[in-house]
Ligand SMILES: Cc1ncc(COP(=O)(O)O)c(C=O)c1O
């Protein structure tokens with residue numbers, strides 16, 4: 001949440017004014033901070049070092065959160081491994097300089113071609129999610145004359161207390177192998193000639209603000225690991241997944257990495273296995289924002305609409321999960337407002353014709369995009385003093401922002417830039433409209 005600094009001439013990221021970025025690169029534009037990304041990674045490393053896991057923990061950044069080559073390269077240079085879920089992500093990680101031997105491959109549906117590519121690259125481990133996948137992987141590894149390193153991803157049937165769409169550890173989810181079926185499947189895996197049992201994996205969901213469910217899941221995971229050791233199927237690593245949440249709004253603080261990990265690490269401290277972590281959102285979420293410009297103000301009897309040039313195709317979290325992202329003005333003299341007090345004012349006047357807040361010049365706005373969907377909103381009831389042409393920053397947009405962007409309404413995807421001290425680098429140029437239909441063709445004439 002605290003990515004920007006407010007100066008008299010507007011908001012900055014590190015040494016660069018957001019207004020300058022808008023002038024140079026246009027809007028909508030994703031803006032990341034190299035320092036914030038590096039600090040998030042160090043947060044994990046330091047917490048692990050402090051708990052004595054320095055030499056036996058592998059941080060595998062979950063690429064799905066933000067697959068930018070520049071970000072992958074930055075984490076690779078810091079020593080990170082990667083959690084991938086497709087052949088595409090494998091190719092990206094390798095192109096960005098990631099090391100194959102630090103990659104874990106998650107996901108409920110891996111194609112044979114993806115298995116082959118990962119085996120050829122020599123990844124650290126496949127996180128296998130079904131009996132059928134185990135059989136297929138054994139066959140593919142056999143065809144290649146090799147042995148696939150595997151973990152089973154278990155489903156502990158623990159409620160992670162997060163949004164149902166990003167909850168993965170309850171038994172009605174498509175993810176993982178039921179705890180009571182896992183032991184037998186491990187025995188089967190150990191009997192297959194082209195599999196090497198390495199570890200166990202568990203990921204119960206995303207945006208978790210309380211570590212208790214993950215710690216509860218860990219008890220079940222460790223009980224199974226001990227049972228396997230007795231059955232002569234020793235494990236060399238324990239993958240605790242990702243899931244740590246971040247602060248999106250002032251009244252919902254997130255724990256520090258150290259506090260979040262403490263109850264989980266406590267259960268692992270007197271064990272010998274390597275620890276694998278798969279954090280995504282907590283490494284990138286608060287290191288990026290989406291810069292957008294107000295195109296049209298459309299005050300109305302019921303609601304005031306501020307139509308901006310970013311939309312649900314750029315950031316779909318609000319439309320998909322009703323997710324909250326703080327939105328602030330970035331121009332000269334605009335200090336980020338305290339959202340909580342503003343929201344109360346918005347609600348207090350809601351329904352009144354003027355929709356005016358107590359603050360001078362501020363009104364309540366629905367911040368919406370130009371896409372033809374009523375669900376195309378980026379923020380509800382925001383108290384802001386707006387004029388057409390104003391720049392806004394949609395905060396905490398570094399995770400699952402650009403990664404889930406689409407070309408809906410034939411909208412080119414946004415540019416992405418990375419601030420590094422007093423430099424700013426274009427890390428992905430804005431798409432051009434002609435590129436959006438370059439792969440298509442019309443039917444032959446006649
Ligand atoms: C298997 C797996 N690992 C890691 C992650 C990363 O999760 P997060 O971004 O919440 O840290 C996810 C996404 O939830 C996932 O499905």
Ligand SMILES: N[C@@H](CCCC[NH3+])C(=O)O
Pocket residue numbers: 064166206207317399400404
């Ligand atoms: N896309 C989700 C997170 C998904 C996690 C994937 N396992 C979000 O934006 O919050």
